[in-house]
Amino acid sequence: MVTLRDVARAAGVSLATASRALSDAPHVSAANREQVVRTAEALGYRPSHAARALTTGSTGTIGLVLPDLENPFFAAVAKGVQGRARETGREVLVADTDEDGDLERDLVDRLLDRVDGLVLCSPRMPPPALERVVADGRVALVNREAPGAPSVSFDTADGVRQALAHLRALGHDAVAYAGGPAASWSDALRRSAFTAGGAAEVEATEVLDLGAFRPVHAGGVQAADLALAAGASAVLCFNDLVALGVLARLHARGVRVPDDVSVVGFDDVAAATLVTPPLTTVAVPLARAGRQAVDLLDVTGGRAAGQAPERRCLPTHLVVRSSSGPAPAPAASSPAVRLSPDPEVVIP
Amino acid sequence: MVTLRDVARAAGVSLATASRALSDAPHVSAANREQVVRTAEALGYRPSHAARALTTGSTGTIGLVLPDLENPFFAAVAKGVQGRARETGREVLVADTDEDGDLERDLVDRLLDRVDGLVLCSPRMPPPALERVVADGRVALVNREAPGAPSVSFDTADGVRQALAHLRALGHDAVAYAGGPAASWSDALRRSAFTAGGAAEVEATEVLDLGAFRPVHAGGVQAADLALAAGASAVLCFNDLVALGVLARLHARGVRVPDDVSVVGFDDVAAATLVTPPLTTVAVPLARAGRQAVDLLDVTGGRAAGQAPERRCLPTHLVVRSSSGPAPAPAASSPAVRLSPDPEVVIP
């Protein structure tokens, strides 16, 4: 391995000059600079990151901790973090917590000694643990907020409002909410927007809380039956995976979407456009959030002690596709009544 | 920041002894060891990774370079790499190339200075560039092979064989292949297995090569029409995304699946179970491949110079769901004939 010392010797200058030449520092003659650069090139010199990190104290690396790399929601955030980090010349150390809050804490601790800053996405750890973690001062949150930490979150309440207004405009006056896990920070926001915020703009709409479901396909299957039993003409779902489950179950039971029941999801993951009918859903700028979180880390470094960290809130917007449509005519008292279950269709 | 020197001073021992005590090295008395460990704990000592990397030459980090974090195929591999790395006490530096072969080369080079070994998944770079890259000796490949490099790939040919045998058993005697990009290494394998390998076991089956498509939903939409025009009663697809596109287009044109046409995908991504009907597909052990690639990196370190690197090939298996069924009765000459296109349905 060729070191800076080798380059300096070969170029006929001192170690100090060689270092300055290669790091574009002042106080080097143009001739020497070029000479050093050329020799470094010729010798195939590659600076040692470890040595540089040791003296400068900066690693050129940012950490990313998220619950599940295979979940398209988090994958999109990761892509954003990754892209922005590369643009700014840094690498990303990524850790997947498997949705485990305890493991999450460990990983954050471990990563923090190896990185300049850390993006923590949708943390599962309880608030006290989270507050201790962000006290480090080098952590930016995505999709959650904590006192004293910079964060990027989404205007969920407005997304819910848009979805309800859309459904209201289509004549739906009984809308059900298929919620996510009780411990979910996002679900708390969506649910309260649904029950409270929705009422203001969409007064005439009756809102039905179906309860909490696992944020996966099977949860949606379960929610669909409850929605039908409750007589809802539209279902708003915690996320797209749940919405896809609702869609599948409605199809299996012979309920037409959107003719009999409308379904609206949340997040706008790729799969939302792949199903039949394509899913109406609230799009969330996930990659942008990842990118901005990286930028917040940089700001954080330069922030004065007393200054409050920045909290950003990104807008959401409804994407209307084909899973939502006009409410069925009120003549047929309740849509659930005229259903013809098809027991032969198997739900995977 | 508290350094090892601080710990040594506080514990009343030398720097050397403190280092040995904390790294479980021999030549330290039990009393001293415990004393050092205790003071380190009390002072909240955290070893500096940079310093350790500088002296030992090992970073405790492995790199992962892949074309697209948001693609569920690669996300699954990433999850496996990530999990195995954690089990063996290492971190993962991940880089997303956005499917760009040139960027890929740069990123591999950059990462190689910062990691102990690197997993390169489905590389897009041309063979000569790839051979130069693997010449480093610290690179393990996933889903591609190169002379001199350890690799983990999949028994694609057997997967194709299984799919064809399945379709043959269902009475299909005209099967079409909706292939992937011409530059794709996997597609080359699948295509040749389809045209050559298939024939051996499934002699009576006519195989129709539909050509190459972009490995996305839209590519499948395009392929579906060609398959119908060709009179195929079954379509085998390059990957699940293409298969989902085929499914959507067939639905839009009023073709029933599997009654009129059977569809088989490849990879078994999560979305395969979410659509209607659930997709029959060839499952590929992606996470396992990621895990094994990490293990191959370790083996590589200890391998003798002359010894050939290990190439592993993981088995694939067909998952039969509802998108494949018996071939339609031959009475209706060709399935394409009795189709009733439904121009109102919009393809997203």
Add this chain to the structure above:
DNA sequence: GAACCGACTGGAACCGGTTCCAACGCGTTC
């Protein structure tokens, strides 16, 4: 022509660990 100023240069200290090597203490053995 001497004092001065600025740009450039290189020796050396330093970052925080690991590890070689010499020294040391103590119990055994001849």
Add this chain to the structure above:
DNA sequence: GAACGCGTTGGAACCGGTTCCAGTCGGTTC
């Protein structure tokens, strides 16, 4: 009682860079 050997210990070199500081040199200014 002296030589020996083993386990333990600490001083110091080292990993590969960055940066402080003192010194050198050329050109200005009075």
